[in-house]
Amino acid sequence: MPLEPTRRNALHGFAAMAVVIGFDPLNRLWVTDDGRQEGGARRAASDTLEALPPLDGTLLVDEASLAAAADDYGHIVHRTPSAVLRPGSVADIVAMVRYCNARGLKVAPRGQGHTTYGQAQTEGGLVVETSPLDRIGQVSGNTVTVGAGALWSSVAKATLAHGLTPPVFTDYIELSVGGTLSVGGLGGQTHRHGSQLDTVTELKVVTGAGELITCSPTRRADLFRAVLGGLGQCAIIVGATLRLVTAPETVRHYQLPYSDLETFLADQRRLVTEGRFSYVEGQVSAAEDGSFTTYVLEAVAYGPPAGPAPDDTQLLAGLRHDPAGAQIADMGYYAFLDRLAAGVAALKEAGLWDWAHPWLNVMLPGDSAAPLAASLLQDLGPDDVGPGGVVLLYPLLRERLRQPMLRTPDDPVPYLMSVLRACPPGDTATVDRLLAANRTAYETVRDSGGLQYPVGSIPFTAADWRDHFGPAWPQLAAARKCYDPRGVLTPGQGVF
Template sequence: MINLKKAEVVSDLKRVSLRSKVRKKESYSDGPYVGNKGLKTMSAFRQRADFGAELTLPSNFHRLRCDGIRQGGPNTIKRYGTRISFDFTCSMDLLGQFSFDGNEFAAKDFGNQFHFLPSAVLHPKKVSDIAATIKHVWQMGPASGLTVAARGHGHSLQGQAQAPQGIVINMESLSGQEMQVHRGKFPYVDVPAGELWINILHECLKYGLAPKSWTDYLHLTVGGTLSNAGISGQAFRHGPQISNVHQLEVVTGKGEVVVCSEEKNADLFHAVLGGLGQFGIITRARISLEPAPKMVKWIRVLYSDFSTFARDQEYLISAENTFDYIEGLVIVNKTGLINNWRASFNPEDPEQANQFVSDGRTLFCLELTKNFNPDEATKTNKEIKSLLSQLSYIPSTLFVTEVSYVEFLDRVHAAELKLRSKGLWELPHPWLNLLVPRSKIHSFAEGVFGSILTDTNNGPVLVYPVNKSKWDNRTSFVTPEEDIFYLVAFLPHAVPSSTENNGLQHLLSINKRILNFCEAAHLGVKQYLPYYTTQEEWRSHYGPRWEVFVQRKSAYDPLAILAPGQRIFQKAISIL
């Protein structure tokens, strides 16, 4: 057992000194990690502190590797926070390891707007590593300021997976665990939460199966999307990804490992789905599967009138026989739109398509797919023709292509590779995702598209409806109350040094204007991937469900250890 008493943690960290009295003669070894297989380890963070420590080492203790516990270590961690004092007692068996150097990746995310370094990063080998770490922080009690955040593939937008002065858990360290596909009448796959959806797709396809519901981008972790919702063009039929989960394994804010489902520990199951990491860290999930198609017919058509566009979308998501994927885009003042499409799509009428001009116009693109196998091509073409005959798009703008199922689902990654090659991927992404009630979508469109939003050259703007009946109100996710609501997603990238329309501050101001408009017009909008800075805003976001949210927090993470980057609950700290 190692006892470290009354350690003072200071925000500006430069050195660590350890004064220790070792009762059993052992040797120390410096190294970049704390926590190696089979070793009792001390959760020691590179800090400026004076430890009055008494170390009692077990007889089978061979060596203690403590990087940063030596005087004047060369690498320091910038910390953000206040002075904290705590009684510190821990003893952990870890198969994984802590890293104290080279953790800059844990202070970055896709949004690229917030950068807070943690004190340490845990690279777990087993779920028990995560449980032991959280349990240790829990046992430290409210006297400790340590918090813990789970990080997947780093696709958060506003620092939600960061832990200033805390511990970040690198969930991708668990991705090497085996995925288990189960066939049968109700097929499913058991996966570690750090696994990427693209890898799950490839594994399931070996059995002719695939998950039912997706996100547009598949290089995200299971735990990350299930902690939010996971939504794409299949959601109108299957619901979001959180509606397609049979079972979860969760580590709560007390360090307890709990298996939960609709039948067992149901409250925790529903709490963590869409729970923004507030009630537990998802470590494993059982995902519903369906037979996978081989091919996809991918279709795009344009509208000049939003009312007609929305009417056709709502018709398609309500029809019994319809497309398999339905999304839409807003296009404002886009030059050469049709010519850009020709690189991947074929116009139904090339001559008419040549005459279409998009410059200076606000247009609405309906994007559709129909899944099929090669021996079903003739039947599928007839079904598509019948469905399109019910729509009122601009005839000259019908474009169609045929791709493999994998190529369609992984389409955003193909765009990512192009952007990375131009240095345009790791830019700030001031995204704004909104859920707009059906009854208010026309007011929203009139006030935002072509008015506040004067062009879409900095990134796509998605708009498409989903059926509320496919969402489970028992989860932590909140939606508008109407039977149909729209996802409207503004997905720009910013040039940090620019003061023009592509500059970060300009794009953030556009987001603010949109939110102010929604509030002033009383549209009843909810944020998806929400970002708020005060608890009053969070209370308003959850509305009548706030009380349940708080009760669940008290039950599963009463010290507010988990997911500090969401800025919902602040960890209470007792000063000794």
């Protein structure tokens, strides 16, 4: 539904917010109906004003909107756009991408702003908020079609009403569908079902040329493959059709402690290759001496109707964890999906949500995962992770990851390692130190055949991106040339 026009005068508490009416190409500034240019300067009379296309939503140039779009969850990079589009319809995105394309203005889609290194920002360009595109359609058979701004938590609630669920979730489920489908979407279910990319049957996108296109594995397949995990370089995702599977009513959650890294990794590998559990992850935490040498294997068995009643003896047979420290609990399925909610609320209450998050996310080749992980963990201290920070380490199955833009090491069982750091945002020295450490860690992983998982904060050049995409680079470059020929989309990634 288009937004009501009267919303223009209520946004951000302004009683009579000035409305953008056009663009002054001479000064390259937006012009409002009160005669002011974006930035506050009074616009001189000019015949160069280029009128704004009719919109169902609102184009914002107030300081609060621009400042919000110039920040993200990382709180490290700050690029201020010249305007923010809060669309009232997909047609608004089509119109404004065409408008910006004709004037050489960069465009960056932004979902929940959970990027950590300015990926959804653009200096002087247009940020497109996708959060208004949050419609969740009717479940049809084993699929559901949703807007790019729909949260995975909302999708889960809607589909659970039909006894169905998306197969794969990131651990934090308050992320947008369009956001995770642009990068990958990995989770503990990935060894069973692939990434969230592998659960998509159709996409609706707006290309960099401003075309609204529906694509799938059999329709505009080149665009479909380039958009899924393509970091927003060819098109803006505005809708997706997702495959669903039978949902359990309850799950059994296992937390199994280990004191030896190689044993921990080997047991994880055994579980994902045998497929005993529906979900397998793992965490590394600091021991009393500050070293990251405490390991917990996290596994979940789905109960009826998605699977049989869990049998502890059968599921845990042959594992070499410390039985005395094992924690086993039954819980509702949605409670499991939303298990981070209480912790996130606590972080927000303590103000830690607003800290800087220079995250490191890398994929390790399975055959060298133990020495690589040991090397990276050896360099970690509590100050390198910070309060509320987490270290994740768990295996994937490469054969399940079928989308070409999601790059993985050439190994049947690669491991995802995520050092989810936090530090005070004003402590630029620590932020710079951790960014440098991320780059060093990445180079160590790269030289051993590993890759980055591109949701973190690793300083990267265009040459690095070409190396990263490797054999998929020609596909991405060709799709970029075809669907975003002027190169206006998502400059914050730095890919081209």
